[in-house]
Amino acid sequence: MLGAWDAEPARADILIGQTTAVTGPVAASVGETLVGVNLYLNSVNARGGVNGEKIKLITLDDKFEPPLAGENAKRLIEQDNVVALFMSRATPHTQAILPLLAKNGIALVAPSTGAMVFHQPVNPLVFNVRSSxxxxxxxxxxxxxxxxxxxxxxxxxxxxxxxxxxxxxxxxxxxxxxxxxxxxxxxxxxxxxxxxxxxxxxxxxxxxxxxxxxxxxxxxxxxxxxxxxxxxxxxxxxxxxxxxxxxxxxxxxxxxxxxVFPSERAMGYSINREAAALAKADGSVTISPSVMEGFASAKVLVEGLRRAGPKPTREKVVAALSSMNHFDLGGLEVGYGPGDRTGLNFVDLSIIDAKGQFRR
The missing domain is CATH 3.40.50.2300 (Response regulator)
Incomplete structure (x- = not known):
């Protein structure tokens, strides 16, 4: 189990749950998204958190096995009492979580999958960030x-x-x-x-x-x-x-x-400048496309928590995200509304060079 913040003060007031493949065939890219998530959440917690409350991300390893993803989500909801689920990985694994959302009235924010089943028909409890x-x-x-x-x-x-x-x-x-x-x-x-x-x-x-x-x-x-x-x-x-x-x-x-995000080297986007500055201050983070997906997803999560107000509940988080019509991630706008949970609509192509770098 991984925690998303390592500051010493007090307990975390806001619990967020995640099931994802920390191990298994997609562990490399999952690890990079978690770097981006932690980069942003740590910076928020270092500034006092959201509405004075720290955020703690409880991450459970589903080993890239859909049944285990469902079991993990059930545990996070029923035992850990998280106020939202966040960044599940892969299509069948996220599908295993869907029945739990309606049963418990809990939001799933930024599933790390672009499957159309999470866009159409609209599930009011799924808040996509990435394109399909x-x-x-x-x-x-x-x-x-x-x-x-x-x-x-x-x-x-x-x-x-x-x-x-x-x-x-x-x-x-x-x-x-x-x-x-x-x-x-x-x-x-x-x-x-x-x-x-x-x-x-x-x-x-x-x-x-x-x-x-x-x-x-x-x-x-x-x-x-x-x-x-x-x-x-x-x-x-x-x-x-x-x-x-x-x-x-x-x-x-x-x-x-x-x-599904602009090049991490495109400094015309303020989200990239923000991530680059935090990575430089951290000293151990190398920005990649997957890191930026985690970073952007964490920004949407935090904004939803901020709008939900102090001591956010599951219901308040859903309501806050549902009314987030126009949120500037930093040169990219995310918005949700009735019948719309798509998030971003951005697709580009890159080619990997001989050094392993993604070029646009």
């Missing part, structure tokens, strides 16, 4: 088409996350009047690269949109390169982490990753 996976995959296909790459394949994990990304990609294919040369499902735990890679090569794919965990996608890219294929690989923002780049090893150069 469908928007990412649709833009990815359209971008490949503009590059003249029209023989595009798709490999996706065989779960609700993968199906959601496929739905977005098909929008892109329809918009460009293309058809995928292959759509291949991959086991979430043990992708069969020995079958997947030869099929991609046989179909003469110029590019592949590969959807899965950072381990699954990085191993897939390495398997492609080992087979002598130079086809373009694109993946989505769940892999927008330095950890993913490291996992790619010698195969890192040229992999495209869609992004």
């Amino acid at each position: 996976y469908q928007a990412e995959t649709e833009k990815a296909v359209e971008h490949l088409h503009t590059l003249g790459l029209n023989r595009i394949a798709m490999v996706h994990v065989d779960d609700s996350f993968g199906e959601d990304c496929l739905a977005g990609a098909m929008k892109g294919f329809n918009a460009t009047k293309l058809q995928p040369v292959a759509v291949i499902k991959a086991d979430r735990s043990k992708p069969d690269y020995a079958a997947i890679v030869p099929q991609l090569i046989k179909e003469n794919a110029q590019a592949v949109l590969w959807i899965g965990s950072s381990v699954a996608v990085s191993d897939g890219v390495k398997a492609l390169r080992k087979a002598g294929s130079a086809m373009q690989v694109v993946t989505v923002s769940n892999n927008a982490s330095s950890g993913f780049a490291k996992q790619l090893g010698d195969a890192v150069r040229g992999v495209i990753v869609t992004q």
Whole structure:
């Protein structure tokens, strides 16, 4: 279990609950989002907290297992009495939490998944921050088409996350009047690269949109390169982490990753300047896309708590977030209202260079 603040004074007055994959195949990117969360929450607590109350984030490891995510959320709600849930990771894992929200009248803030099921139909207790996976995959296909790459394949994990990304990609294919040369499902735990890679090569794919965990996608890219294929690989923002780049090893150069936040080096955005200043003061934080997702998500959470007033309850937090029409994150505006829990609507693309840096 991880705490989000390490200051000594008194107890934490505001308890926030999180279930996420601290260990397992997405641990690298989860770890980076937590760095961003802690960077912001620590700064808030160092200034006295919110309305004079400290914030404590209780993080439980679900090991990237959906049933455990549900069990963790139940414990956080019923035993730890948290006032809100925050930044669950992945689609089926977050789906396991949904029944608990309505039963307990508790908000889920900034789920770290862009699945459309959390956008439509609108769940009044889910407050998204990041854009949707469908928007990412649709833009990815359209971008490949503009590059003249029209023989595009798709490999996706065989779960609700993968199906959601496929739905977005098909929008892109329809918009460009293309058809995928292959759509291949991959086991979430043990992708069969020995079958997947030869099929991609046989179909003469110029590019592949590969959807899965950072381990699954990085191993897939390495398997492609080992087979002598130079086809373009694109993946989505769940892999927008330095950890993913490291996992790619010698195969890192040229992999495209869609992004749901502006480049962390774009200092025209005040949120980036704020994070950079706090990282410099901390001395141990390196800013990455995943760090910025955690940082931005924590800002939305804190603003909701601030608007809920002293001694926030679950009901007050939901009401405060529901009426947050226009909140400037620092060059990016988040807003919620009746029938709208989308948060940001921002998608960009990056390419990883030979040094493992994300370039726009």
